[in-house]
Amino acid sequence: MDNKSLISVQQLNVHIGNQHILKDINIDIPDKKVTSIIGPSGCGKTTLLKTFNRLLDNSADVKITGKVLVDGENIYDPDVEVTHIRQKMGLLSQRPYPLPMSIYDNVAYGPRIHGIRKKHDLDELVEKQLKATGLWEEVKDRLHASATRLSIGQQQRLCLARGLAVGPEIILGDESTSALDPVSTHIIEDLFVQLKEKYTIVLVTHILRQAARISDHIIFVYMGKIIEAGPTNEILQNPKEELTKQYVKGFIT
Ligand SMILES: Nc1ncnc2c1ncn2[C@@H]1O[C@H](COP(=O)(O)OP(=O)(O)OP(=O)(O)O)[C@@H](O)[C@H]1O
Numbered sequence: 297m298d299n300k301s302l303i304s305v306q307q308l309n310v311h312i313g314n315q316h317i318l319k320d321i322n323i324d325i326p327d328k329k330v331t332s333i334i335g336p337s338g339c340g341k342t343t344l345l346k347t348f349n350r351l352l353d354n355s356a357d358v359k360i361t362g363k364v365l366v367d368g369e370n371i372y373d374p375d376v377e378v379t380h381i382r383q384k385m386g387l388l389s390q391r392p393y394p395l396p397m398s399i400y401d402n403v404a405y406g407p408r409i410h411g412i413r414k415k416h417d418l419d420e421l422v423e424k425q426l427k428a429t430g431l432w433e434e435v436k437d438r439l440h441a442s443a444t445r446l447s448i449g450q451q452q453r454l455c456l457a458r459g460l461a462v463g464p465e466i467i468l469g470d471e472s473t474s475a476l477d478p479v480s481t482h483i484i485e486d487l488f489v490q491l492k493e494k495y496t497i498v499l500v501t502h503i504l505r506q507a508a509r510i511s512d513h514i515i516f517v518y519m520g521k522i523i524e525a526g527p528t529n530e531i532l533q534n535p536k537e538e539l540t541k542q543y544v545k546g547f548i549t
Pocket residue numbers: 312313317335336337338339340341342343344502
């Protein structure tokens with residue numbers, strides 16, 4: 297891969313109970329690009345995404361071996377603090393989960409925890425992140441209204457703004473448009489494409505057309521293994537592996 301990689305996964309294996317979920321994963325995720333993880337249901341896409349911010353290893357029956365290097369640091373090193381890792385990543389889930397507080401307080405929540413207290417600084421930060429997610433014009437006159445009054449699409453953009461407010465390097469999205477209508481889906485997709493200027497974006501999607509629209513790179517996972525990875529055009533239009541060909545043609549669902 298000619299791009300600099302920000303995340304490098306080396307010899308990663310994940311067992312949950314007696315199931316071998318991810319098998320010998322080796323992959324580099326390029327910096328400041330959109331990478332989509334695709335594959336049929338249950339193949340391990342979400343599990344792979346969760347290994348990037350250590351969301352899996354708080355359960356006793358999960359065993360993880362191998363390395364995930366972020367900025368060259370192995371996040372599974374016993375000396376690494378999980379909060380330090382998570383600060384580098386914003387996670388956007390399938391459904392938006394705004395905190396039960398105002399629009400303003402949702403975005404200010406993380407910065408406040410990190411010690412930013414001055415109203416002027418918080419005001420600036422909230423405005424910046426609401427602009428970055430295209431919400432500012434829609435909410436600037438009701439910043440202190442409850443976030444739960446927003447539409448689902450707006451709530452998802454608010455959750456993205458909340459994540460961006462703590463200054464991550466990486467945005468992880470797990471089927472983050474699956475609960476949204478087509479217009480909101482389009483807005484979020486456009487945002488991902490804009491945000492890759494500043495962030496490295498890794499998305500799980502089962503929608504091939506979405507992967508084609510917005511990703512620079514694609515990783516195809518099947519039964520816990522990476523079958524093929526590379527630039528979007530290569531994977532979707534000229535795959536090398538037979539399994540990838542079948543998946544792209546819709547023969548494997
Ligand atoms: N906490 C868990 N306990 C037991 N099994 C799990 C757990 N998490 C995931 N698995 C299993 O790991 C496999 C991969 O799941 P994962 O959610 O990563 O797949 P996926 O490709 O994201 O699927 P989908 O597209 O349906 O969301 C599945 O067989 C799932 O049942």
